[in-house]
Amino acid sequence: MVTSNKTEFFDYLVIGSKEYLERDKKYPYPDLLRHAMNSLALEIKQSIPFPKTMNGFLKLLEEPVKDWCPSSFIPKEFDRDFGLMDEGSLSEEANDYLAEVLLEKGGIPEYARASIKQLAIDNSKFTKTLDQLRDVYNDIDSEIAQQEYLSLRRFLIENPYTTPSQIRKVFMRTKHISTEEVGELYEECQDNQTYWYCDRCGVLTEKHGKLKGLKPRLCGNHHKDQSYVHQVERETGLLQIKDGIHQRVCFPGIPELNLYSALAELTEKPPDCLQQVKLYPGLDRYDLQLRFSDGTVWAIDIKDVRDPYKLAKSLKPLYGEGSLRYDESFYVISDRCMANYPDYLEILRQAAKQLPNATHVVSEKSFKIRVNDKIAKLQKGGTI
Ligand SMILES: [Zn+2]
Structure with a gap:
């Protein structure tokens, strides 16, 4: 060779x-x-x-x-x-x-692809389902396609382990996603093995009694006593999410869902200054859309990429046509990336200057403060 x-x-x-x-x-x-x-x-x-x-x-x-x-x-x-x-x-x-x-x-070499192709196959199954939903979305059933996309994505993020019966229960009535398609994103667990997961990073693997996650630098402490580390309950037909889906959908999705839940709570507080938080609008054209009582719309993409230089290369303005229109846009960097790399924002802001329209680059923490400031100003009757 x-x-x-x-x-x-x-x-x-x-x-x-x-x-x-x-x-x-x-x-x-x-x-x-x-x-x-x-x-x-x-x-x-x-x-x-x-x-x-x-x-x-x-x-x-x-x-x-x-x-x-x-x-x-x-x-x-x-x-x-x-x-x-x-x-x-x-x-x-x-x-x-x-x-x-x-x-x-x-x-x-073609034969070497065999060992890495599994990751690609896992991803292509998810993208295939997504493409089907996009077709439906563009045709007539946009509301249903959006809802079903949300159910699938949330399910994958929230369930690194599942069972066929749980899949059936959730996807029995979905019109455009079959239970078989969801099942293909998982693989069977072995009977004699103990499985673990972390609320913050998903599937864990055990080696010599020590647990390890997908990205130890972003989530590293998996002592079995930690409140966010759990042993998976033994159930018939237990399934584990496939590697490619864990890497591309489940792991980065965890901070997305956490920020969504934190913001969605704010919509429940009177007097309704933050009126709506939409998760993955337009079948994931970006991550969150916030609608305030003065009509302002903010678009947010949450980034959970460990290396800021890597992320800097992929930055582009968020899509903003039709119902995805926005007044302000934000790249929100997950707390775990910020903790891992102190200069993260500086590096990224330099790169973001190249973007045609200004997208703010902020940490998760300072984004939450901005939202609360905006709400406080609206309560006083002003705008920002
Ligand atoms: Zn973890």
């Missing part, structure tokens, strides 16, 4: 390691991993002795890549301060790289 460029070696190393872990570290080693190890043995930084055993090699992968990998081999999308592995599993950075970069990238 010949690699046409140096970062391909790195891709093989990530995919190969993933395959190896999925085979429960059984012999023979995946071709890609073997190939990547051979290349690395020739090119590894001279100060580092090449590990003699597979376990030693996996331990090396836990070290920051900049410490052992030649610089020209590290793709620019991978943060070199992090390792490929973390406590015996693929690291958060490596998982993000697989899901966000490799899936989009060409040049991966």
Whole structure:
């Protein structure tokens, strides 16, 4: 096998390691991993002795890549301060790289795609259902399509684990979403295993008695005594959300639903200054639409991306046509991202300056203060 460029070696190393872990570290080693190890043995930084055993090699992968990998081999999308592995599993950075970069990238051998294609298949099932609803939305049934979209999305965020009977109960009467379609977004759990989940980040995996979530840097403390960590009740036919859906829908959806609930509570308070909070309007053209008693409309997109530079590249003005029109728009950064990266807002604001119409970039905390200030001014009879 010949690699046409140096970062391909790195891709093989990530995919190969993933395959190896999925085979429960059984012999023979995946071709890609073997190939990547051979290349690395020739090119590894001279100060580092090449590990003699597979376990030693996996331990090396836990070290920051900049410490052992030649610089020209590290793709620019991978943060070199992090390792490929973390406590015996693929690291958060490596998982993000697989899901966000490799899936989009060409040049991966067809057979290697097999190991990452599952993530793509999971996502394509969700996008297929979403596309069906979009068709209906654009035709006649826009209200029903919106309601059913909301039920599906909320269900996936709120239920990292479920059962076929719960799915039937919720989706028995939906017109455009079948119970089979929802079932395909989950996979069966094993009978003899204990499962755990976190209210803040969803599915947890247990290794040597320690629980770990999808993104330990955003949600890291999963001691079994924490009030937000739960053991899943054993039920017949227990299902767990598929990886791709957990990554793309469930995990980022948790701060979205939390902010929605906090704001929806404000609509119940007299004298009705915040009149309506709409979740995922227009089938998720943005996350929340707030309507105030003076007729002002705010549009909000909640962002839960760990790396501000990564997010900065994808910023664009929020869609604002028809019923999605707004007076002010906001990118609201989740509290857990802010806590993880103190300069987050500064970095993002620089990038947001390029946007044609001003979208405010704020933290979750300061956004809630803004909403309360707006309500207070409306109560006094003024406008802002
Ligand atoms: Zn968590």
